[in-house]
Amino acid sequence: MKEMYKNAGILPEVYDFCDAVIKSLEDRFKAIDAVAEYNQMKVVMAMQANKVSAECFQPSSGYGYDDYGRDTLEKVYAHIFHTEDALVRPHITCGTHALTIALSGNLRPGDELLSPVGKPYDTLEGVIGIRPQTGSLAEYGVTYRQVDLLENGDFDYDNIRKAINERTKLVTIQRSKGYQTRPTLSVKRIGELIHFVKSIKPDVICMVDNCYGEFVETIEPTDVGADMCVGSLIKNPGGG
Structure with a gap:
């Protein structure tokens, strides 16, 4: 050679x-x-357990009623991620779109959104209202608070504890470093953070932005306490 x-x-x-x-x-x-x-x-094995078959690829009416293929696909995802249910639709065009749906579907006027891992993706700034934008969560009365990571990349537990209050409805944890230089979070570290947050406020919704993170470990954030796991599904599951 x-x-x-x-x-x-x-x-x-x-x-x-x-x-x-x-x-x-x-x-x-x-x-x-x-x-x-x-x-x-x-x-x-998830496909076998949920009986994926040729029938799943039949044409759909377009309305989604009795769409056996789509229903089976969502059962497969729920099986893989060990969740109660899954929402997997081609109409959700990207990770930002999926995150917007998740945030808008769970936050109401007067609620507060907390990011304990610093600023999220730039594309979410307008969605949240960090950058003023028509139709943002801020415009609908949802406030936002964030706690930056420590210089060594660790969670700032003291300030996270202080930031959680009676209005904290949802905690969003971005797994990927995105466009920043901080370390990407492992599932183990995410589980530790969720456990800490839940020890302070058990009823808070812990949502993990799992974009770029699917299938890079043998477990997913929903295996360590995440209430919701949101990703674009066009990267690792779709492209890989």
């Missing part, structure tokens, strides 16, 4: 350097492959 690369104009020194890099990453790639294989089997 090395001789073939040499004949293609690749210097032996370049080949050796690249080969060493690849070998140093073998354990990391094996770990990724193991997670992928586990989740592949989880999805296949």
Whole structure:
């Protein structure tokens, strides 16, 4: 193989350097492959348990009444994420759209939204009302509060405790770093944060923005106490 690369104009020194890099990453790639294989089997078993069949691909009336394929797809997702139900529709165009639906469906005038992991995606600023926008949650009387992460990336538990009040209805936890430099949150860390929040206010809704996070671990935020898990589903589940 090395001789073939040499004949293609690749210097032996370049080949050796690249080969060493690849070998140093073998354990990391094996770990990724193991997670992928586990989740592949989880999805296949969910499809089997919910009897995905050719009938699921029949044309729909468009109204969604008795849409066997769509109903089965949502059962599969609920099975995978261990939730009571799931809402998986092509009409939800992206992660921001899905998050907007989740927030708007659960927050009412006078409620407060709390982000204990700093500022969310830029695309949500107008939805929440951080940046003034017609139709924002702020325009409907929903207030917003956030607690930034500490400099080392840890949760600021003291200030999170202070921020939670009688009006705190929903806590949103963005799993991905998005456009920031903070670390992406593991499911384990998310579970610890949810446990802390629920210990202060058990009835608060803990919603995890799971965009980019589906299937990168063997468990999901709904396995560690999240009440809702919201993602675009066009990245890992759709593209991967």
